[in-house]
Amino acid sequence: MKNALLLTCAVWLLCACGSKPASEIVTVKDFKELKSAIQQASPGTEIVMAEGIWKDAPIKFYGKGTADRPVTLRAETPGKVFVEGESFLHLGGEHLVVSGLYFRNGHTPSGSVFQYQISKDSIANHSRITNCVIDGFTQLNRWERDSWIAFYGKHNELDHCYIAGKSNDGATLMVYHKGNEHTNSYHKIYANYFGPRPRKGGPRAETIRFGGSETSMTPGRITVTNNYFEACNGEVEIISDKTRSNSFTNNIFYKCEGSLVMRHADYTTVDGNIFIGGDDSDFYGGIRVVNTGHWITNNYFYKIRGEEFRSPLAIMNGIPKSSLNRYKQVTDVVVAHNTWVDCKSPFQIGVGQNKASASVLPKSEIRSAPPIRTTIANNIIYNTQPDDSPVVNHDDMDGIKFKGNVIANGGESYAESEVLKSVDLDMKQVNEWLFVPTNQQEALSAVYAGYDFERIEQDLFGADRKDQNQVGAVVDLARAETFELDRSKYGPSWFTPNQKQGTPTVHNATAGNLSQVLAEAKDGDVVALSAAVYELAEPLKIDKELTLRAAGDSKPQIIYTGPAGTPAFELHPGGVVRLQDVAMSGQEGQLAFAPLAENMSSAYKLFVQNSEISGFDFVLKASKGSFADSITFTNTSIKDCKNGFVLAADEKGDYNAEMVTFEACAFENVSQNVVHFYRGGYDESTIGGFLTLRNNTFTRCGAKDASKVLIKTPGIINVHLLNNTFKNNPVELVALLWGAKNNLHQGNTVVSSGEIKVEEQRKLDLLY
Amino acid sequence: MKNALLLTCAVWLLCACGSKPASEIVTVKDFKELKSAIQQASPGTEIVMAEGIWKDAPIKFYGKGTADRPVTLRAETPGKVFVEGESFLHLGGEHLVVSGLYFRNGHTPSGSVFQYQISKDSIANHSRITNCVIDGFTQLNRWERDSWIAFYGKHNELDHCYIAGKSNDGATLMVYHKGNEHTNSYHKIYANYFGPRPRKGGPRAETIRFGGSETSMTPGRITVTNNYFEACNGEVEIISDKTRSNSFTNNIFYKCEGSLVMRHADYTTVDGNIFIGGDDSDFYGGIRVVNTGHWITNNYFYKIRGEEFRSPLAIMNGIPKSSLNRYKQVTDVVVAHNTWVDCKSPFQIGVGQNKASASVLPKSEIRSAPPIRTTIANNIIYNTQPDDSPVVNHDDMDGIKFKGNVIANGGESYAESEVLKSVDLDMKQVNEWLFVPTNQQEALSAVYAGYDFERIEQDLFGADRKDQNQVGAVVDLARAETFELDRSKYGPSWFTPNQKQGTPTVHNATAGNLSQVLAEAKDGDVVALSAAVYELAEPLKIDKELTLRAAGDSKPQIIYTGPAGTPAFELHPGGVVRLQDVAMSGQEGQLAFAPLAENMSSAYKLFVQNSEISGFDFVLKASKGSFADSITFTNTSIKDCKNGFVLAADEKGDYNAEMVTFEACAFENVSQNVVHFYRGGYDESTIGGFLTLRNNTFTRCGAKDASKVLIKTPGIINVHLLNNTFKNNPVELVALLWGAKNNLHQGNTVVSSGEIKVEEQRKLDLLY
Secondary structure (H helix, E strand, O other): OHHHHHHHHHHHHHHHHHOOOOOOEEEEOOHHHHHHHHHHOOOOOEEEEOOEEEEOOEEEEEEEOOOOOOEEEEEOOOOOEEEEEEOEEEEEEEOEEEEOEEEEEEEOOOOEEEEOEEEOOEEEEOOEEEOOEEEOOOOOOOOOOOEEEEEOOOOOEEEOOEEEOOOOOOOOEEEOOOOHHHOOOOOEEEOOEEOOEOOOOOOOOOOEEEOOHHHOOOEOOOEEEOOEEEOEOOOOEEEEEOOEOOEEEOOEEEOOOOEEEEOOOEOOEEEOOEEEOOOOOOOOOOEEEOOEOOEEEOOEEEOOOOOHHHOOEEEEOEOOOOEOOOOOOOEOOEEEOOEEEOOOOOEEEEEOOOHHHHHOOOHHHOOOEOOEOEEEEOOEEEEOOOOOOOEEEOOOOOOEEEEOOEEEEOOEOOOOOOOOEEOOOOEEEOOOOOEEEOOOOHHHOOOOOOOOHHHOOEOOOOOEOOOOOOOOOOOOHHHHHOOOOOHHHOOOOOOOOOOOOOOOOEEEEOOOOHHHHHHHOOOOOEEEEOOOEEEEOOOEEEOOEEEEEEOOOOOOEEEEOOOOOOEEEEEOOOOEEEEEOOEEEOOOOOEEEEEOOOOOOOOEEEEEEOOEEEOOOEEEEOOOOOOEEEEEEEOOEEEEEEEEEEEOOOOOOOOOEEEEEEEOOEEEEEEEEEEEEOOOOEOOOOOOOEEEEEOOEEEOOOOOOOOOEEEEOOOOOEEEEEOOEEEOOOOOEEEEEEHHHOEEEEOOEEEOOOEEEEEOOOOOOEOO | OHHHHHHHHHHHHHHHHHOOOOOOEEEEOOHHHHHHHHHHOOOOOEEEEOOEEEEOOEEEEEEEOOOOOOEEEEEOOOOOEEEEEEOEEEEEEEOEEEEOEEEEEEEOOOOEEEEOEEEOOEEEEOOEEEOOEEEOOOOOOOOOOOEEEEEOOOOOEEEOOEEEOOOOOOOOEEEOOOOHHHOOOOOEEEOOEEOOEOOOOOOOOOOEEEOOHHHOOOEOOOEEEOOEEEOEOOOOEEEEEOOEOOEEEOOEEEOOOOEEEEOOOEOOEEEOOEEEOOOOOOOOOOEEEOOEOOEEEOOEEEOOOOOHHHOOEEEEOEOOOOEOOOOOOOEOOEEEOOEEEOOOOOEEEEEOOOHHHHHOOOHHHOOOEOOEOEEEEOOEEEEOOOOOOOEEEOOOOOOEEEEOOEEEEOOEOOOOOOOOEEOOOOEEEOOOOOEEEOOOOHHHOOOOOOOOHHHOOEOOOOOEOOOOOOOOOOOOHHHHHOOOOOHHHOOOOOOOOOOOOOOOOEEEEOOOOHHHHHHHOOOOOEEEEOOOEEEEOOOEEEOOEEEEEEOOOOOOEEEEOOOOOOEEEEEOOOOEEEEEOOEEEOOOOOEEEEEOOOOOOOOEEEEEEOOEEEOOOEEEEOOOOOOEEEEEEEOOEEEEEEEEEEEOOOOOOOOOEEEEEEEOOEEEEEEEEEEEEOOOOEOOOOOOOEEEEEOOEEEOOOOOOOOOEEEEOOOOOEEEEEOOEEEOOOOOEEEEEEHHHOEEEEOOEEEOOOEEEEEOOOOOOEOO
16 A cells, blocks of 8 residues: 555656646747747747738747757747748757748748758757648749758657648758758658649759758658648659658658659668559659668559659669769669559669660760669559559669569459569459458468568558568558548648639620739639620730630630730739630730749649630740740641740750640641740759640741741650641751650651651750 | 565576576587588587698588577687688578687688678578687789688677788678678677788788778678787778778777778778887878768877878868769768877878879869868877978868867977967877876867767777866876787787797808708798808799898809799798898899799798899899789899899789889899889779889990880889989980879989989879
């Protein structure tokens, strides 16, 4: 009895010591009060920012808390404290917590929004930013570089934040590794919602990047776990790890046009991640592997259709004795117990092999070193429809040990049984994207026991493998069936990402009120035009998503009479215009469509269907720094214009549009630059833009083009000319295609229009 | 009382569980019995090899022991079991112990002597080789490559072994890192005696090497502690670490002509090592730093006089974005609390900077990236005589933070106080090489508190720094005074390295018995020759160290009459001849000195003083694979010979002699190849050979030399022509020197002998 009492006392004392002492709470209403409160804070202080809009607030939050008594900076009501204008939040010191702030309607003047360092002499450690939002806080110009979140120091955290809408240059989240103060950092990034990051065009648009090649020898020991990534489409790398010994576990990548890339990383743990793609894009990516010692286990891939660098699993070729910033050989990697469902050619071995380019690239750029000492084992490929080439060998697979992998290939058997054994699988569809083996079956029982495989203790959903191990990412159907993709578990509890309104409103507009109707329409609305003549004396401003279409069967006529050098449709950042069944004409000096001349902070989109365009100086002309995510013209005639589509305003690897498509259009008498889509310099890690010309006719075009080329695409990676008719165009070449870079032509009819020429290799200036 | 009894029982039980069960002991007498015993061994088995010589024993010791009950292979009596001939010992399995074996008089036919792997499928883990010797177990030819000790697997140990006398190609001890089975290995190498390894000439003669550049991204976590290295002179790297996260602590490097080098290593711990040099060589080295993250603390250096790559502290310049096998930039290194006593220019920053070679080397070879983010702090430089240049800046030191370093410079003050503060120090000489501050003094009290310096908890001798911290390697004189360099603590307890006999015996020889006297003389003996004529009809065999000198004041005359193509003195592996006050003549077709035509497994030395040599076809001609450690001719005339010294039998970076010196010699009428010392190919990490010509006269030499050059030294790194007289030599050039590579001339008189030409840069084929 006496002992029991003593024990109780001891437990009570223990609890008492562990509990937090009462805090001092300081509520601040303006920046001056905030500064003062920060200066006076001591361990345990809670600084409370009052509700409202804080404009132009460059917050330097320096403090020294303790593990038990941090210094806290929080919103009076989470989500009701808006930080806008030229603002940032930089931390310095120890044991700080920031919570509940909402950054929007602005941008940082300092290179970062959240930064775990005020200066080199004021680094933050053991500090946490939680429950915050940064939404659309992007620079005015796309080429201005920043990173919204910049990690320095050690043991810092970012959790339950929503981060979306960065469209300018620079990774969204950077972890810096320069100096012993910033390595072996054990940072944690968890339970965040990384919302849409639009296609940028060119490199430096990762959602997360760790370090750079110059610090690739430094360890991070950073954990990225349980985050949700949605439409992170900035570039080919969603995550670019350029340091060592980090882990990426239990994240969900939902329809992201990029990959998780071990760019300069070694000894990375990639476990239990889910990659969800779909039929709506060929660019959803998986995992790309470079370097040494990674363990890639328990990952699940659904409808990942990316190719080459964006393959579901891309094991790269390296450069022999690679320089620090290029491609080291893959060695000592393990890829085990993953599942690919309805992916396109999921195993891609030797990606990046470019021996054929030896004549145009220096030796130090030739990726001729295939992966070695690598094990790919106990994986499932499951296809509901047969895949002709589940494995693509780009060079030499002898350095890879394939063991215990199975394929159920939509009923067809696969020949290379040493790589993948053909089996029948009994799979249950648990939800839209999750297919799981009905428990324990013979076809999955031959588990290969590779070196150190004991460490793969659990499956994708945390089920113990010990007594029920089998091939693939999931061993326990019952447990898998309890899994739910609940977006509300990611990011701040108080925040729900913008959802499009249900049904768009349809507005009718007359010639007199068109501009006003557009200005008043809501994002996503439709403006119906009657079959009248709409004479416009100034540009229509498109700063949201709008559809302009004929109200009835006959085409409305838009006649643009504005000043020379101005466009009928002026596209603003984020503007989307869909033009349907409209006839539009202009005069000398005018443009049909154009982005703003500057401050095009984010991309625009342009869709034109069943329309007629004539009489303009330019149909579309890009400005420097502008970027079109998509330009699609369908079943439209383009006639009697001086220039067609000029997307050639940028240099050095940047380019002005990602997806450019013309289908069933009729080009007639466009004097020059029918299409001029340009990208300067060579950076093989970027894989755009895309130009598709299908079923179009080109007649009497290009007469005044000095280049004597009709379709000009220098430096563009993907150009497809399919089933077009080129007739009586006074040029020497229809196009000069770059064979090695997915430029191709098929089924075209060329009459009195020169020829289509393919140059297999092309010599360009390297960008790095 | 009851409680006390219970406690006693518990302790007794604990001990009982920890003690080893009785072992099965199997004594074996021949190789067949040994094989059989190995096959039948089980946990706890002790296989005992009977005393005697085991010839041609390729031992594959496979077994599976446990931590408590290893499988043991041991000598019946330690040191009385000799393994000879074509033999090796390879281990495979778990928990093996080998003890007491003595490998001598032979070589391995397999690439290694001790190997912790039998095959790729039979790797050893948790296995130990202890208390063994490998002495002179070197290949017959110098160019045949092996490594005596080859580590594979994990958690293996080598301790209390004596390893010496390797003269062939290949690191003495290698740790292999190819594959996850062999990385993160936690091997331990401790309490060993690494005895003399002679100068090899060229690379691949390290005493210890970890991995290679191709596995430089892999961690080792290997400990090299408390070993003794003596005269490990194989090449410029005593230890070449090419992997990550290893530690070198408390080792003693005694008169080793090389350095501890972080060649491709990152995050190395170098703590508490002692480097003892002396006045007798300019090649004793210290620590050379490449790459990232090393902590170099508590080390002590005495009379380390090496330069450039062998500097006491060499912080290298890197190559920007270096390829994997070249030189990465130094970053994030800490050099703190070390002491340099009477060293020459101890701080060398930017070693290897070679911007001036940009015209002859590819860009990818130019070391133009200076060290960055590096701290050099709290170090002592103590000189009893002033050093003009304690710090040598080869490029740019801005990336280095110098803090708290002091210098006591033999009474002179040093100007650059930001790098080194001039102080007076009160130092006590504890022994021949150890100088320690008499305790706590003002000049050492300003300790800089760098980032994470708390981890430097102790000093060189294990004294706690907490309450008595000060600048330098030693904080506690009393504790330092208890330190004793006791060689018997290293290597096997039963073994003492060969000691030279005290006084050499002097033998008298007549013309009739000279060969026989030489054969019977002991290593180190002296043979006195009377002033007679010694006519020799066959070569004198030199396979040990012998001095031949005049017995009195008059020179004995050696007349060689042996067959054409044979030498008067035939140098065997390890042979050393000292010739003093002798006249020697030969005839056409004969050589004065030559090594064996093949199987020159180790180096020879040749010293000639006050002698006369005439009438030979060659004075000295090297054979392929032969190597002279030293060739020194002093005050000797060389006359009427067809060829002089031809050291030009090897290719690809190997060369035939290290130190070649002529002082006060008279060369007259030597028709060609007066000196031809050659090294082909360029490998900048090797820094030999050395040719010194001082105060000699050359008259009427080189008449028949097709090259029209008198002194030919292509590819030789160090050539010094000082105060010689060249007169009436019918050549175009006295010498063509390589300015950038320590080739220089001064004070020479050149009359009718062409000129001395210096070419600053030279273009050579790279060897890597």
